[in-house]
Amino acid sequence: MRETYEKFFSGGNRVKYVGIWKPALLVCDPEIARNVLVKDFGNFRNRNLASGSNDPIGALNVFTVNDPVWSQVRRRLTPVFTSSKLKQLQSYIRSKSKEVVQRIALEKGNRIDLRQLLSDFTTDVIGTSAFGIASDTTLTGDSSLRAVTKEFMKFSVYRGCC
Structure with missing residues (x-):
């Protein structure tokens, strides 16, 4: 995927989309992506x-x-x-983004696992917006919902098999 991106989407070779193996369509244009995921979803x-x-x-x-x-x-x-629900979530997402900055500041001088930090952030945002479960996972890295979402991140032969 990286080679395909560099060949078609970076530098002077910028295209909006490219067909790749299987067949598949790799899209790198926001408007086309919106069409595929929203307007023309029935065709994909x-x-x-x-x-x-x-x-x-x-x-x-x-x-x-x-x-x-x-x-x-x-x-x-x-x-x-919906756009109205996403607009309602903006202030909540903004506050959780500030907590990400606070957590980074608390870890000053220490290595930060960005995957875990952003998973904690995502857990808070999705937990509240989709399930109505509030937590402080972004700041603390710990909550009952985060314990469940950590399982999502684990790879196993069971999860990877057909």
Whole structure:
């Protein structure tokens, strides 16, 4: 993917999209991405990605499932991401972003695991916006919801198999 990006999307070779193996479409233009994910989603339902049939976490991921499950998952997710709801979340996301900065300041001089820090941030934002569960994971790195989301980040043969 990195080689494809460098060949087609960086420097003087900037294109908006490129077809790649399987067949697949790699998009690097925000307007085209919006069309694929929002306006023309019905034409891009089935994907060549899969999380494996034994994966309870990834089995219902909107990016990896195919029809008819894809249509059901997307129908449930669409009302969550309306522009008015996203606007309502802006101040909350801004406050959590400030907590990220605070946590980095607290770790001054120490190494920071960005993957964990941003997972903590994401846990707070999604936990509150999607599930109504408030937590201070961004500042502390610990909460009951974060204990669950840590399992999402673990790779195992079970999760990676078909």
